[in-house]
Amino acid sequence: MLKIAVLGCGRIGRMHAENIHTHPRATLAGVFDVVDAAAQDIAETLGVTKFDSAEAVLASTEVDAVLIATSTPTHADLLEAAIAAGKPVLCEKPIDLSLDRVKLCAERIKGTDLPIMLGFVRRFDRGHAGVRQAIEAGQIGEVHQVTITSRDPGMAPAAYIEVSGGIFRDMTIHDFDMARFIMGEDFTTVSAIGARLVDPDLMARCDDYDTVTVTMTTASGKQCVISNSRRAVYGYDQRVEAFGDAGMALSENHPERTVRLFNASATESQPPLLNFFIERYAQAFAAEIDAFVDAVEQGKPAPVGFDDGAKALVLAEAAILSVREGRPVKVEELA
Amino acid sequence: MLKIAVLGCGRIGRMHAENIHTHPRATLAGVFDVVDAAAQDIAETLGVTKFDSAEAVLASTEVDAVLIATSTPTHADLLEAAIAAGKPVLCEKPIDLSLDRVKLCAERIKGTDLPIMLGFVRRFDRGHAGVRQAIEAGQIGEVHQVTITSRDPGMAPAAYIEVSGGIFRDMTIHDFDMARFIMGEDFTTVSAIGARLVDPDLMARCDDYDTVTVTMTTASGKQCVISNSRRAVYGYDQRVEAFGDAGMALSENHPERTVRLFNASATESQPPLLNFFIERYAQAFAAEIDAFVDAVEQGKPAPVGFDDGAKALVLAEAAILSVREGRPVKVEELA
């Protein structure tokens, strides 16, 4: 049994803690949060150790590996500390909002053999992963166009938006990773447009956008489009389409339940989409823990690693630059 | 060009006239109706001859074949007269409401080589026919269960219900034929239940039912279920399912247009179903004319003939007897 401790006991940390607790080949080695009550609550509910500091977690011989679900500004420090302490890491995205800090982190952990996994959970969704599997099985031929639609069910609180790093680093970051995952190739050019249509005042105050479209190309000319909105009233809209020279594969939305309603005014009506990520990606979050346990147990690289986190952030930076300067940006400009 | 005259200029006769008029290998040789104004209207609109009697139609050398779309009680007489006059016939269903009259008609036309086609239009629907084609192509193996859902969008007028012969002879008759078409085998046992749930007063007055379920078996034990209602508020519900030992094929409903709507209360909503048979089966009605023209041109038997009409009526009679006596009825009882 792999003993995993969870750093950070907010909503996502709690969910990870529960998934580790119920995993057949892992145990929850304990939890820590700077807000002691949050850690205390999980510790009591699940009957596990509450640690008093991140240092104590990393020093414990009862901890084989750590999951970092703290606030974003602490990710890089904790990741470095965990590696220094010899603990494999599953780190929530993003590594950091600053590309320079990420590059520094890369420098500091260079050469480690320890599995480092980034929390790009959507790669573990059976639907999205099914698109990639269809590609690898040759079912749609060579991919020409990837289309990702990704819309949150509602605007996050202003307090969150203000420290989020902006939509590209906070929200599109998942889609940048998904684009790389599905395409199976790196992108060389990024073109983005941003608009303030949902909450213009908040967006203007934060110098952010709530509605964006990103176009990317690979060296060989393959194309990807990402459409984001911070608010889809019908729920959490998460779709992936891969179009190839021998076919197309689509990963579809998940309504709350599979009921179709017919009446005098409409047919085939389904309930709103699952809302929000913890519900929509419940299967994926569990599969993510499973993949991490696999990687650590077998001493093999994580299926999505530090480099993937860094590359997604580079695409985000390219998109930000593209919007700011109103031009396509070459990824190599940010090297 | 095959010169086809239309007898009966009601709603369905008019539609047939137009389909013949626009068919590339047929011309509308003229029309007749006992209500002269109805015939006059079509004759003027389409620029064709208005005949003054059915006899005149059948006697005309300008008429190669006739389509009978008059009121049900006249079908058998006109069919016999047409055959006697040497004209191939496409006759709307049913041949007659009386099984004895149908048997007499069969006797009278016995031995003719002329194509006689029955208007079981649903066999020509691309969707339903696609189910049969899937079966013939071996795509679902040997058929074990056929499920037909067939619901009208609204109760017909009382005046119509009163002379309809009852739901089994008037409405289920299409499904009896569809069941035989899809199964590719005759049924030996019929079990039916009927209820008065939509308009109990009218149904009681007419000794009829508005909600019925029919179960049928073949000699080898294959099963078929038909579900009918005289009123589906969401439109004309027309579905066919064939379940076999190697798969399943479904023919689906047709919404008015292929738009899906998502909002805060529902997702995937489509418009109501096409309403009513002239709209829902527009493609099939045109294909039916085409099949008739083919049969006459090539001197081959019609793809759905007199015998099919008779057999569907036998199943209807068996269902009526089953409801009346509360027991399964063997088809041979009605021989």
Place this chain on the structure above:
Amino acid sequence: MLKIAVLGCGRIGRMHAENIHTHPRATLAGVFDVVDAAAQDIAETLGVTKFDSAEAVLASTEVDAVLIATSTPTHADLLEAAIAAGKPVLCEKPIDLSLDRVKLCAERIKGTDLPIMLGFVRRFDRGHAGVRQAIEAGQIGEVHQVTITSRDPGMAPAAYIEVSGGIFRDMTIHDFDMARFIMGEDFTTVSAIGARLVDPDLMARCDDYDTVTVTMTTASGKQCVISNSRRAVYGYDQRVEAFGDAGMALSENHPERTVRLFNASATESQPPLLNFFIERYAQAFAAEIDAFVDAVEQGKPAPVGFDDGAKALVLAEAAILSVREGRPVKVEELA
């Protein structure tokens, strides 16, 4: 925390044990199986007590309630013993294969206030339950026709079929309960047909059927059809349709993943359906435990109880009699 022990450690018992183990308001108080190794395995994996006898479980003060997942012939005895020991019970279906034994059991437990819940898990499926909720919310008006399609993905082993009590008691029993749940009314007449199309030899040897259709009516004439097959090659086919005078609600199948594939020969292709009940009804099995914990905690009747188990069995007996005698059977004949 409600302390629940699990009797029976086969495939379904293990799943229940895991669901109890991870339930936030319940703990797994221990397990027992006549095959000691089966109990030992779960006890070790989950770190819980292994009991040496059912009696020891029922006598334990560390056990608040029991879940019975043993072999069918032991259900009634254990249920009676649990009630005698003052423990609430969640009992897998069926109570017994013999209607007389069930009636005796009912007699013996009469008057108890303890929650007794029957494992008709499908009532807790979000989709099927969503159909019932739509009805209760008045979204489809008064229900006229219920259609249940329920097909297993493959023939069970002969050894299982031989002791199963036959398809109606073993498989259709779930659909009889679903029919009552959806209709919200009891049925008064049952008509069934059975065929041996999948494995004729095995079925003949066991005097059983692999392909059946059941039609039922309520006192007011409402209709229900159940279609069963022991083998659907495309997976576990589980659909529920309720047709009412103001609309229709459908609960749909679940493919393994939500991917749609398009290529030169087909479009919209999805993977096979989830296979088998533990996967398809994973959400429902967890919700079932939750409902049991609720009932015990709040001292209220279980949402599906002993009487529901008895009534489903009566419908199964009526179906068996109907097939045997080739006639509709009134439920009151079996009172």
Place this chain on the structure above:
Amino acid sequence: MLKIAVLGCGRIGRMHAENIHTHPRATLAGVFDVVDAAAQDIAETLGVTKFDSAEAVLASTEVDAVLIATSTPTHADLLEAAIAAGKPVLCEKPIDLSLDRVKLCAERIKGTDLPIMLGFVRRFDRGHAGVRQAIEAGQIGEVHQVTITSRDPGMAPAAYIEVSGGIFRDMTIHDFDMARFIMGEDFTTVSAIGARLVDPDLMARCDDYDTVTVTMTTASGKQCVISNSRRAVYGYDQRVEAFGDAGMALSENHPERTVRLFNASATESQPPLLNFFIERYAQAFAAEIDAFVDAVEQGKPAPVGFDDGAKALVLAEAAILSVREGRPVKVEELA
């Protein structure tokens, strides 16, 4: 009855001729083609006049209006001549491949009251039009993002590609118009990328692209994405999505028939998509004629006019410039 003559008797001209011939309030006044045999064939089949020159058509008092379906380079001349002759015009797209020629044409016909309609047939598709109707009915609120997927089923012949004016003027032109139609607003910025992935040699030879993505914004920041490919092996892929602040509306693809197939390897499989535009947009082509007849009869402006044709071409020119110079292009640059 409105007497309409058809100029140009190729595949699309023939289809228009048939639609006019069967329209209840129009008659086919005759046909003309520079290839006399083509005109002769239609004239004989439908029993109408064959004209010997376009001039003869325009001079005829038996012609109330003309439909121009000749080769693209003749469109502008014929359109001007028809207007000069006092005949309302329904002109196939594009007006011309040269924006200068279109501007000159606009100058020459300025001030006419005659209905001039452009053949952007997709506006008349019930599905796509349904999206616009949903917007106008307020069902999805203010539109934020429009996504158009438009892929041909197969590469056109090289001879056609060579004179097509390139993918943006020939194929995307329909999507530019659709984008304007759905958005209900003009676009101010166009950004396009093009790749040669389907037939690199042919594309390089023609300085054309077979795979393109176009992003456009309105003055208020609303966004539109168009994805095109010259070859989708699964058929003619035609989808429109409008996302608004109160919901989303989608217009879906049309398979050849509505059959869903389930077997051991796949479920829900449908046939390939309707192929090609004459089949996919059959309903729309008929509705287009109807709208033209309406406009002429009622002396009102056509629902899609000369200006729409000009504006779509401006967007095409902007896209071409964007690809060439690798930058977003402001539409006003092309004024």
